[in-house]
Amino acid sequence: MNYNIETWKKHMVSLDTGINMAYYETGPAQGTPLLLIHGVTDGHVSWMQMAPMLARAGCRCIIVEYRGNGATDKPDCGESGYTAEMIAEDILNLMNKIGLERCHAVGHSFGSLICQELAIKDPSRFRSYTLIDTTSDCRNNPVFRMLLNGDGHGFRGIYGYSDHLPEDFLLDWTQMNNEDEAFRQATLDNVKNMPMLAWQNLIRGLAKFHNDRLGSMPEPVQVIWGTEDDIFPMKDQELVRKKLSRCNATFIPMEGASHNGFWDSLRSCRAYAEQILRFTQGERYFTGKS
Template sequence: MKPIADRHVLIQNCRIAHGIRGEGAPVVLIHGTPSSSLIWRNVIPALVAGGYKVHVFDLLGYGLSERPWAPDIDTSVSGQVPILEALMEHWGLADCHLIAHDIGGGVAQQFCLKAADRVRSLTLIDVVSFDSWPSQRTQEQMQAGLDALIAAPAEEHRAHFREWLLSTVENKDRFKATSLDTFLDLLSNPVGQASLFQHQVRHYDPKHTSEAGRHLGKLAGLPVQIIWGENDNWQVVDWAYKLKSAIPGAELHVLPDCGHFAMEDQPEEIGKLLRSFLDRCAPASSGRIAALG
């Protein structure tokens, strides 16, 4: 599958894959785990057609970005925030509309609380929050010990995570026919298998969102949209309602026939919701940024 993150830049001495599409008001998309910027491929065209300049990147340790050998390089949710900050500088963005999925939502929450004046609007799609993660299934795997999965033969590892990824969607046939094998290739090749645990799983820790969760009320006045798959069994929909209650003025859309990888199940509907929301919030958000500045 043709990559979206087709450019590269050194950030903190690590190579980050990123991409830019379209022209207009800036939008930054942040993916989650265990995926990459490819998860946005069917949403980007709607944003570009709506007159937005879309910026994507693969998180450090994910996708086509560098998988650092050094264990002291931080690829956690908190460690990704400075990467986002440096990328915005590289892109020349004073501010942007921020759209995030899964652990990308944890990155976005921290960034917004730290630099709200740099965010025109925030959209959270099936994100981690508070102490919502890791999911029960992942907790069970972690408690049972990850050594066996780390050392598993390649075919066994791929089969295990194929079934794991399939649990993220409702439309499994479409996922199998499109991006499933690409995501598996990123997780199960000789580098990907070790990287999955070093750069992703070992950082599944709610400490990265619990503190932010206590301060989400400070986002009052920032246009916030929450989109959730009704059938998300990784981050159940109860968390969407908790987020809505914690962020004054946030709007919530729960999508039927939709799982955790919402952009795989309902890309057309998400594209419509994003365009409508960004178009509506642009005048208000511009005034808010001017006032904060």
Template sequence: MTLTYDLHGPVDACETVLLSSGLGGSAGFWQPQIPALVEAGYRVIAYDQHGTGRSPGTLPLPYTITHMAQDVAEILDATGTARCHLAGHALGGLVGLQLALDAPDRIASLILVNAWSKPNPHSARCFDARLALLRACGPRAYVEAQPIFLYPAAWCAAHAERVQAEVEHAFSHFPGEATMRARIGALRAFDVDARLSEIAVPTLVAAAADDTLVPWTCSRRLADGLPNATLDCVPHGGHAHSVTEAEPFNRSLLSFLAGVTTRNEIAA
């Protein structure tokens, strides 16, 4: 299995940030963040997850977040990266949590964007509805509904052409129903709530209070359960607030990373 990844920024940078996307799995989700990270001097790795985009392939069954964490470890090996700051959106945040448990020496810090530590009934209802739509109406209806869960309604209305272009791209690159069901099954089965105290790395927990897919209280639970976490909850921006509110998100991200680097230098 070969994963496609992109390297950005200086090859000799002291710090590497690996970006792990949500359910869509595409490296392109992080376009609002990559230039800011590179300008700040970080080496950046962004990748298409197994079964998505430029990384096609059949997923093992049952598929798990552990499989996805192993993929990240392989990318770190392939790029000669001993440790990274891992930023993960939703499912990508679960990948970061799992890797921090399985290989804590590979993680310098975590940035968890609208992520969670255990299943919740509201998100389960949303995924049930999305899967039912996929089964009954097919991929076109599934991807047309996707912006409803990602973005605030006002933002969608104000950026209608951009949103429709994203829908068309998602439809033309749809990974297939079996792959989508396996990926959703993996994230729905994820539960590390009882093990949060084992993850000691500095963590920024980023959430939007108006997220319609994942209640912001899931992020509060992460911040409460992780020993070294800071909660940054913004009032507006939706599930993909790193896109809709990119500038303030980037400021928070870079401030956190700078703080982690400073603490590491002092400790050394």
């Protein structure tokens, strides 16, 4: 597969929320608009393989980099950190600034939690919601407790390092079996370049997330979950399914996929792209030529 983010259009926008926010575009300008919202430390790199597949199927992909990531500002927000509610406000303001009236929202991990907040704040702006590896409550999540407090086996947590996290931790954090070496290196370089202040604000905000209003989320909603997800495992999915029982939500298990399932391989990425396209456009739009 060939992809080159140099062909993506990069933009910087000054928001009324007080930050400068980066976003990228790829795909036909008149295509179906998809807002792609990455995981907690992933930046636009997260979508380097999937966005070209979606673009070739006729989608206009708007790929945001939210607070703490990539070229977007990284202010210190103190004890609150960067909450999903705060980031949702940034994204809605970005949509206003660029004239994006209505779109499909696709979020992965923390991005899926931000999608939930967008649905609460302004559902009129969204045609659908795709939640990839999601949850409704992060407050007792053991992975985020480990990131905040350390693991008791040498990793001191995000407050235990002044300049950067240990390379072995970052290698484990971005570990994948994807066959594209350039993609693997890009994801590693992305987290290596993140300042500690960004890690701290991102994880603080993420670890506070809980959504007691998920049951009133507007339709249509699609939940895609990798069955080997070790961050939001089956118990999280059972809770999400229970809370969405009033909503005609579609649940798609991806057998054998990790938390970052669309990074596992090009084949896996294509499978995720197909699910998104079927949900947002219908199968007739997917050419399979990726």
